Amino acid sequence: MPNRFTEQALRESRSFGVRRIPALRPLGWLARGWHDLMACPLPGLLHGLVLAGFGALLFWKARHQFWWLAGAFSGFLLVAPVLATGLYAVSRAIERGERADLHTVIDAWVPRDHRLVTFGLLLALAGTGWVLTSAALITGALPGQVNRPADFIRLVVLADHGLLFEAWLALGALLAAPVFASSVMTLPLLMDSRVGVLGAVFTSWRAVLEHPVPMALWAMLVLLLTGLGMATAMLGLVIVLPWLAHASWHAYSDLLQASALSRK
Template structure:
């Protein structure tokens, strides 16, 4: 198995927090990141769409489990959360190789997590803990605000579309936004930074917070775009995720390159 190529930024001394400079970017930069992500997909379609296919299959598995064995959906969602960041490193590596005008090797991108496995593993563990707490909070919200017993999936969606159970809908939305915001704040550039600079997970998460603080308008637009694209992918029963997943992955790399010196 080939060892990952050394980045020019990889040194024998770990990066310190004060050595990482954060840039301010225009509010509409997120649109440019998406455009660059789409360009990377166009320039390297087969490796990128291979990851998109994996994301689609993961979504289909979660959908089927939720329909037929709801009790296992939480476990499967956590497993996907653990796998997702490792898969995303391959997309970041593709974008980095394209930026350096190198020939992309799909086989090497599948091992991109080796660039900084300990830090990425710690980061994924933190995400898993946050999601488990969120799932517990979701169950509590259901118990406190949802009336009429546990519904079927079809009945639940029907009630939401008809704006029934408004107290539950408001409470669940607030809980979801709270935990989603936490995850977004510590995730904006964390994995690209850990992979590229070999920082630890704490420095990567703090840098993500600094990036958001320095670019509140751009990050708000970026978060809204991610939410819309993922929402559309889920509405299409994850078919759109085959394209949306790779584009967002490549775009995240360009967001990192634009905001971290």
């Protein structure tokens, strides 16, 4: 039986209607996100520079310690969307025909409640859980130790026998899917409404479950663009991260229709 807290979250989630969208709509989100980045580039580029620089610093500090590196990057990739919350506010302002600049970003971060921080901590815990589970799988199945990224590539990725790498990828996908479903719409929804964290998560799950094909495409696009950004020695993330943040706002705005009582 659901408790009172869960029932309240379900009622909050039901105050949002989920619009039907075609399978290729995520491509439109990218196009609109790019438009926002070009219309107001300074906040996005500053976010991208800071986040890409932090990612490069993590890689440099932990390049010889594989599990610390994996944990740092997992946490970084999960928490980075929280740090880009101000860019959702920029896209919202552009969408409403309002002025959008650095003040828009700063106003979005004025501490009014702790919902974004709470959700960011939950995402960080999810990243930690993935690293611990991944480490248990690899270290339990291998006779040798994986201490450096080179060890992982040699003993797991390039191993000529067994299915450890395939099992590792499958486990990652299994754990990533619920995290994606829980977070894909939650951050812009928390910024744009008075809904609680659990109510926002339930709404995000509804959007994903009612649109499995377009949301799977969106997940692949996010993964591909992030991977390309990281493959360019993090330089590509300067553009990719704010681009995806703006596009994420349009995913939220396109999918969800809130009641007047739920919006700020």
